[in-house]
Amino acid sequence: MPDTAHRPVRVLRIIARLNVGGPAIHVTLLTDGLRPPDFESTLVCGNIGPQEGDMAYLAEERGIQPVIIPELGRALSPLRDLVTLVKLWRLMRRQQPDIVHTHTAKAGFVGRVAAWLARVPVRVHTFHGHVLHGYFNPAKTRLFLALERLTARLSDRLITISPALADELATEYRVAPRDKFEVVPLGLELTPYAETPRHGGDFRARFNIPPEAKLVGSVGRIVPIKNHNLFLQMAQRVRDVFPNAHFVIVGDGESRAATEATVDALGLREAVTFTGFLRDLRSVYSDLDLLVISSDNEGTPTSVIQALAAGVPVVSTAVGGVPDLLRGGEYGRLAAPRNPAALAEAIIAALEDYHTDQAAIQAAMLAQYDAARLVNDMATLYRKLLAEKTETRQR
Known part of the structure; x- marks a missing residue:
């Protein structure tokens, strides 16, 4: 075992790509936070696919060169x-990391x-969610499950971002025993969202959305698992109760064309706005009356925490x-x-009832999902795992 008492712990962090979503934010914050003198972090990733939003700018802003x-x-x-396996093996032999931490399947x-x-x-390895339900056909899903079970045996610890996800992976899918999982909640830079005044009006003005409209939004990738068709079918029903309600889809992705076709088929063109990917979401949340998640499967959506x-x-x-996440x-x-x-029904009830103490919920988010807490939690876990490995080798 390497002696890390007199040098930084070397961490090699691997993610498939820095596309729009929580995992890209997560790995960027960890790579930025785990720096000398205690850690040296290297971030490894692939290229963004067609029709995917690129979040590599987050790394660039922090001086990280993946x-x-x-x-x-x-x-x-x-x-x-x-080819990827060989290149990673060569990189690891050259850098001699103490820890390899992988993200995404x-x-x-x-x-x-x-x-x-x-x-x-x-x-x-961190599970930010999983692809064992709702993504692939049964044969491909079985292949992914077999690979997850195999690589779980090669792992010292499996991390999830919620207790429910750990329970599901251990009990329903039997990826590994429950005691091999560690729950480390997400951490995000949330103060800018908390400090932005509500109903600023800039987002509505930019996209010509009436100031008096009830504004209901979806923020994230437009891909099948997010089920935007459900979002639009809901919109039809909500408009029966709130005729002036407007719906905004912030994001982009492989299903955008099909989703726009559904908007037209349902006669919702005047009530739905597509914005594409937006880097700064503060004005979006400022003007939203309600954020909606219509997904068939999720990990812990960063959009919910931000909202x-x-x-x-x-x-x-x-x-x-x-x-x-929603307790x-x-x-x-x-x-x-x-x-x-x-x-x-849930959205109509939420729009009719604004008596929920959002200030208390806001404070809870800031306390529970702070980026500094994430970095500290991960640093503590890394040192614990290194100590366990040293103790095992010395027996």
Whole structure:
């Protein structure tokens, strides 16, 4: 085992790509926070795919220069994956990291195998969600599950961002025993959202949304798992009660064209605005009356945390780690997934009832999901795992 008492702990962090979403924010904040004198961090990623929003600017703003491995993409590809494996192994043999920490499914597979082959002392993987439900056909899902179970055996610890996700992976999917999982909640830079006044009007003015309209929004990628069709079916029902309600979809992705076609088919063109990807979301949350998650599967959506930190009420389908995040409905309303009537009912109730103490919820978000807390939690876990490995080797 390396002696890290007199030098920084070397961490190699691997993610498939820095596309728009919580994982890209997460790895950037950890790479930035775990710096000398206590740590040396290297971030490795692949390239952004077509129609994906790029969040590499977050790393650039912090002076982080990722190591790019072009073959490290999202999809399984035997030849490209073998090339990625070899390149990662060579990088690890050259850098001699004490810890390899992988994020997202594909990077988790090749990264942990490479780390095992390179005899990296500590191997860790974070599940920001999972792809074992709602993403692929049954045969491909079984393949991913087999790979998850295999690489779990190569891992010293598996991290999830919510207790429910750890329970699901251990109990329902049997990826690994529950005691191999550690829960480390997300951490984000939330103060800018909390300090932005509510109903500033800039976002509405920019996109010609009437100031008196009830504004309901979705923030994130436009991809099948987010189920924007459900969002639009809900919009139809909400408009029956609030005729002036307006709906905004902030983001982009592979399903945008199909989603726009659904808008036209449902006769909602005048009531729905697409903004594309936006870097600064403060004005968005400032003007939203309600944030909605309509997904079929989720980890812990950063948009929910950001919205609550900004004082925006939230309604979500009860999937993945969202019920944990919303405290079973204490911090926001939950609705059955894939049920337009149930989602619309919850949204109508939220728009009619603004008596919830958003200030208390806002304070809870700032306390529980702070970026500094995330960095400290991860540093503590890393040192614990290194100490355990040293103790095991000395027996």
